[in-house]
Amino acid sequence: MIDTKLLREEFSTIKNSLMKRGFDIDQKKFESIDALRKSLQVEVENLQSERNNISAEFGQKKKSGESTDELKAKVDRINLNLGNKEEDLNKVLQEINAFLMEIPNTPDESVPIGKDETENVVIKKCGEITTTNKLDHLEITNDIDTELATKLAGARFSVLRGDIAKLQRALITFMLDNAIKNGYQEYYVPFMANVDSLTGTGQLPKFEDDLFKSSDKLFLIPTAEVPLTNLFRDEFLDEKDLPVKVTSHTPCFRSEAGSYGKDTRGLIRQHQFEKIELVQITNPNNSMQCLDNLLSNACEILDLLELPYQIIELCTGDLGFSSCKTYDIEVWMPSQEKYREISSCSNFSDFQARRANIKFKSAGKNQFAHTINGSGLAVGRCLIALIENNFDGKDTIKIPDCLKQYFGSSSLIVKSN
RNA sequence: GGAAGGUUGGCAGAGCGGUAAUGCAGCACCUUGGAAAGGUGUCGUCGGCAACGGCGCGGGGGUUCGAUUCCCUCACCUUCCGCCA
Structure with a gap:
């Protein structure tokens, strides 16, 4: 939520800022x-x-x-x-x-100006991309079964079987342990959220169509950002405890309304997927450093998994509704010969804190905190990247060193179709 | 599912129809060589440059000239009973 006082006092400044992201107030x-x-x-x-x-x-x-x-x-x-x-x-x-x-957050001064995703800026590329393997994950293994999932639930779901299911579990545990190592406290949270929580983080009222609604005024969470951020809703934090860093592994549920015909094959875009989320509640005067810190925490996962990726900074026109600055991390997908988003790390400044009433006291004054979050990482897409990038072309997926202790082996033999 | 009790500022805690005590913490100032202690003010939120005013006792509604106080309703918390795991 935008600061109404600021809006009254400096309307033209805010108007111009919102103009940069294509919102005409x-x-x-x-x-x-x-x-x-x-x-x-x-x-x-x-x-x-x-x-x-x-x-x-x-x-x-x-x-x-x-x-x-x-x-x-x-x-x-x-x-x-x-x-x-x-x-x-x-x-x-x-x-x-x-x-x-209905008014989105104002972009940070540092955000590159642009009209849409074509004007995002590549900040950094890491790792060597390979072009030898062209098979996609469904061609490599039949233990990712989307047809079976259709019987159980419908389109955009999947069933994982055997070692592939185990590999996903290994990825989850590895990512969580890494977050804990980096100072995040692990949480187990409800996978459903009420209207107040979803309003606090900005999904409601504007984006109700993207959510799955249950009977009884509850929604399935689209990301653990919702429960994790709302842990602190209506709370007063101690300034000396900032930044507060929390993490959780949850399934995420998205209706994907409006994405008909897009990414229909495989695991790339599902109604349900696993994700580890990183959230920081920070002091406003160092929130950008905290964003950098969170971004590096997410990148570290891909570094350790030895997967090639790039970091892009979203331009003003592509920023999410609540964000004032966002970096996307995109991992190399050999079958598509493209980088695909695997994490989105954003600073929401006080936009969510204002809606969710997350405060701390500084010099006797009540202040809104800044909230930061990002995936660390989206597990389903990470699984695809791992399978496709590490497939030897015959029957073996190489397991990176960091995962061996979680997976229990240095390779995964696939049964081909 | 049944019953009882509860929800007051950052925290603790009174008030129970006449318009939110008090304590702790925080902040500012005074005092001091500096600090502690002590003193004074401030200390929820909105409007206003300010003077000041409004709202605020879990949410919503009602009764009343007037509601934190009485009534209805919803949410949540605690305890007990039943049922299930």
Whole structure:
């Protein structure tokens, strides 16, 4: 949520900043609605003040046994008027709130300006890409079974079998252990979240269509960012504990509405996938360093897995709704001869903290914290990358050194189709 | 599923129809060579340059001139009973 005070005081600055990411904030609408709010608020508060005074007088008269009929008539008149005005004011406040909830975060000054993903900037490339193997993961192993999953649930699900399932489990444990090593506290959290939580992190109200909704006002989480960040909703943190670093492995559920026909083959885009999420709650004055730290924590996984990847910085036009700065990590997918996103590391500045009310006290003043998060990493896509990059062309997938202790072997023999 | 009790500022904790005590912590200032102790103020949030005013006692609604206090409703917490694991 954008800072309304800032919006009132420096409208043009914010307008220009939002323009960079292609969001045209409606100035006329805001100004007219805010002016209405102000006049109504002043009116309501004056009436309330008047009523409070009369009520106080009322108490006095009652005590001394004087007649209160005249006062009662006065208050009745005020209340009649006040009721209507309060209703109007509430309507306007709701309207303003709805307006504000739809406004995305302002991009950081350092973010490259661009209109869409074609203008993202490659920051760094790591590892050697290979072009020898062209088979994709479904061709390499039949232990990733999407057809069987169709019977169980439908399209965009998968069943993993045998060593492939075990390899995924090894990846999960390895990633979690690595996060813990880097100072994150591990959490086990609910895989469903309520409306307040999803509003806090920014998925609601705008992106309800992307979520799976259960009966009973609960949604399946699209990422562990939601429960992990909301651990601190309505909490006061101690400044000396910042940054707070937490992690969790959870399945993630996404409706993928609007992605019909896109990435329909294999594990790349599923309704359900495993992910390790890294979250930091930070002091605003070093949140960008914390983002760099989190990014390096995520990259470290790929370094250890010896997978080739690149880091790109999203331009203003491609930034997510709540983010003020985002780096994507993309891993090399030999079968597609493309880099594909495997992690997205973002600084949300105080945007989520404002919605979720995550504060700390500094020099006696209440301040909103900054929130940072990123995948460390998306397990399903990592599994594909590992299979495709490490396949020897015949029947063996090489297991990188860092995974041996988790997988229990230095190679995985596949049964070909 | 049944029953009872509870939810007050960062924390603790009173008030139970007349408009939020008090303590601890934090912050600012005074005092000091410096600190501690002590003193004064500030110490939820919104509007306002300010003076000041409004709102706020889990959420929503009602009764009342006036609600933290009474009533209804929802959520959550605690305890007990039942059922299940």
